[in-house]
Amino acid sequence: MNVKISRLSNGLIVATDPMSQLESAAVGVWVSAGARHETKPIMGVSHMLEHMAFKGTRRRTARSIAEEIEAVGGFLNAYTSREQTAFHARVLRSDVPLAVDILADILTEPGFAKEELERERQVVLQEIGQAKDTPDDIIFDYLQAVAYPDQPMGWPILGTEETVSGFAQQHLRAYMAANYRSGSMVLIGSGAVDHDMLVRLAEEKFAALPNGTATPPEPSHYMGGELHEGGDLEQCHIAYAFPGVSTVHPDYLLSQVYATALGGGMSSRLFQEVREKRGLCYSIYAFAQAAKDDGILGVYTGTGENEAAEIGAIVAGEMASLAETASDAEVARAKAQLKSSLLMGLERPATRSELIAGHIFNYDRVLTVEEMTENLEAIDTAQVRRFAQNVMETANPAVATVGPAGKLERYGIFAGRFGGKPAVRAAE
The missing domain is CATH 3.30.830.10 (Metalloenzyme, LuxS/M16 peptidase-like)
Structure with missing residues (x-):
């Protein structure tokens, strides 16, 4: 690994790890905020936000996001953990600028349209139901709950039917404003990437990120x-x-x-x-x-x-x-x-x-x-x-x-x- 790291004036870190033998690149944004940064009434909002990021921005519809990345043979995905949320793309070398533009768009100009939220709410509720029907999956939520009772570290990443059913646009926007801040985010490119180019793209595309860092999570205490x-x-x-x-x-x-x-x-x-x-x-x-x-x-x-x-x-x-x-x-x-x-x-x-x-x-x-x-x-x-x-x-x-x-x-x-x-x- 030959990692180069730059910190932009707004605090965003840009890191690259070139692999000269590749013609493709993995480009993503990692946010130092996940399920343990939530409060009980909005349990699962990190995961819902991950879903909603792909459901349209001020410039793109959900369909155009999918079509633009797939038109160049790339793909987008995301995941939520208890401490991080990640949004990442895989594209060919020449399409790195497009990947950065889309990632910046969904993270700085999300639409959070009400009709999209209602649709995605049903998707997440189905995901919760599917997890409950998968015992070798849900068992780890139960283990986490008993190891860390009544703490964010012990809450399910997906949230509950009750909390997910109650999400409104303002919950997503408030959580994002508190946690999706430049000092708690990292843009990383690995593979066919050029560091200077990625820094220039980041300076242009992520200038609108709010400064500062994410709200610190509640400390965890193992109980058993x-x-x-x-x-x-x-x-x-x-x-x-x-x-x-x-x-x-x-x-x-x-x-x-x-x-x-x-x-x-x-x-x-x-x-x-x-x-x-x-x-x-x-x-x-x-x-x-x-x-x-x-x-x-x-x-x-x-x-x-x-x-x-x-x-x-x-x-x-x-x-x-x-x-x-x-x-x-x-x-x-x-x-x-x-x-x-x-x-x-x-x-x-x-x-x-x-x-x-x-x-x-x-x-x-x-x-x-x-x-x-x-x-x-x-x-x-x-x-x-x-x-x-x-x-x-x-x-x-x-x-x-x-x-x-x-x-x-x-x-x-x-x-x-x-x-x-x-x-x-x-x-x-």
């Missing part, structure tokens, strides 16, 4: 507990979470190695013990999820009602075993998986752009590939064991289930396998 959602399902979907670390914590990479060794692939402890040895499930994996001020370590599996009775003890047992017997070989495998994932991802300009955005928002600079790989390689088995021991000392694991969970190990018993006193029951 349990939440069970029934349903006429064949499988019981189970997700566990434990306090983790933030993206800026010195142990962030270590948490990724730990999660990979625990349940990051077919050679991991959980996969081998739960699926290969015991045949209790089709899917099981561990993950480390981080925000700028907090994070969680998690385990997900989908299993039968009877088999669910064994899962809690096995998960806790493998976590305890990793703390005592993590080996050099499995730590080396975990690091190799993470390194290859990083380097393979860097072959795609869109992935590089997303990585750059995360680094700028989290570290105020872009780490080199050498830094990232050296930091990863420096992690040793003793550190993984120490980290694993700390995880075992958590007082309040979070447990969420969807489906038939009647035979699941009781929360108090599961929590008792870890340090401290169990959390208060969250919901039945």
Whole structure:
């Protein structure tokens, strides 16, 4: 990576990462504001705003936005996370100016037409319904809710039927005015891009952005507990979470190695013990999820009602075993998986752009590939064991289930396998 960064007079950051061998470019705007920047009455507004950005501007209709980008063989897309919202395009080299013009148009001159809002409201309500019909998707909303109860970090990114049904034009405009500000936005081009040209385009097209930075989000506080959602399902979907670390914590990479060794692939402890040895499930994996001020370590599996009775003890047992017997070989495998994932991802300009955005928002600079790989390689088995021991000392694991969970190990018993006193029951 050969990243160049400029900051415009209005505070907007422009970053480029040229890949000379490519004829296409990934160009996007990342906004340092997402679901956790919302208030409860407008839960889901970040996601709705992402949808509405493509529904017309003062200069373009929703159809003309789609036709203009597709007329040159490009495409537009967007996504919302808890900390960021991204709007991005993929085009050929010669069409970078068009991509920037459209991105600037939807972010500085959105129409928010009432009829479009009514249509898109129905689309988002359908999306919420679809998520609820997908247990291995909605389970993570429930896990987030029980890990961070009554906090923006625990709210669903899509919002709820009630909040989405209540959105009006003024909600979108007020949220955008408070958070879509030049000091909290980054324009990034990767692939067939020229830095000086992108800076010139940004100076022209994004001059109307309001100055300043996004409203700071409410700090998150991990709590833990349990939440069970029934349903006429064949499988019981189970997700566990434990306090983790933030993206800026010195142990962030270590948490990724730990999660990979625990349940990051077919050679991991959980996969081998739960699926290969015991045949209790089709899917099981561990993950480390981080925000700028907090994070969680998690385990997900989908299993039968009877088999669910064994899962809690096995998960806790493998976590305890990793703390005592993590080996050099499995730590080396975990690091190799993470390194290859990083380097393979860097072959795609869109992935590089997303990585750059995360680094700028989290570290105020872009780490080199050498830094990232050296930091990863420096992690040793003793550190993984120490980290694993700390995880075992958590007082309040979070447990969420969807489906038939009647035979699941009781929360108090599961929590008792870890340090401290169990959390208060969250919901039945």
